[in-house]
Amino acid sequence: MSAAASPAIRTQLHAALSLRAAGRLEEALDVLSTPGEYSSDFYTVRGEIQVELGRYQEAAGSYFTVVASDPENTFAQFNLAVCLQQLKRWDEAAQGFQKTLQGDPHRDDARLALGACLLHLNRAEDALANFDACWSDAARARALFGKAVALQLLHHYEEAGEAYRRLLESDPRSEEVLSNLLALSIETQDWDGAEHYATELLAVSPNSLQANQGLAAVALERREFEAAVHHCGRIVEHDPECVEAWHNLRFATGRVMSALGAPAASNSQASGRK
16 A cells, blocks of 8 residues: 555555455445545555446546556556456557556566457457467467467468367367357368367357357258257257247258158248258
């Protein structure tokens, strides 16, 4: 705690920190509701508690107060950017992480967060360069994942697939990596790969909507309509509003019924995924 804080501010902070340590976050925040004077410690602690409560808009205001008074405060600048990222204000968050890196260029946590914002801003090339610049062991896996996503967005599919597979070597049950490899396989029309990664994803997450969507796409592509009925049925079971799944379910059901010599439903003549 800063020695520059007045006795009144220090008293408020001590009370708030004690309540926070006891898990009484709302009460701790109430203690910090009315500062008598400016104190970076006051607004920093208030911001931390607001983040713990998920109040990112309010926390952004607290950290902005600190940054406005002390633009060189990289701690507050980084946390302000994190709040803006949580609020999906990607451009402002990216600017905040860039300012953090200007003050401390070795912070890979800021570099990773900046890369994520750049991906959301469809600046894949900038994001790729940013992930490549990460240097620490702690950031290696997340930087490689971000690099793979950027390469996929840039249509460098072979390099993206290689990066994802490297990640699977260290974590074969990563839902995020399996999901992206499944999407990559469908995008490149690698149906064997799509089936493999969708099956692996289902083994990790039995109710995975994306895995069933992938297997349904494979089944429709191969004209394996009974399998398509099964997977489309699973999709609409978990996402009843999915129009495409209902359409493909009716189409595949019509084809199965037709093969059995039974009357097809009236709308089974509509074409499904090809």
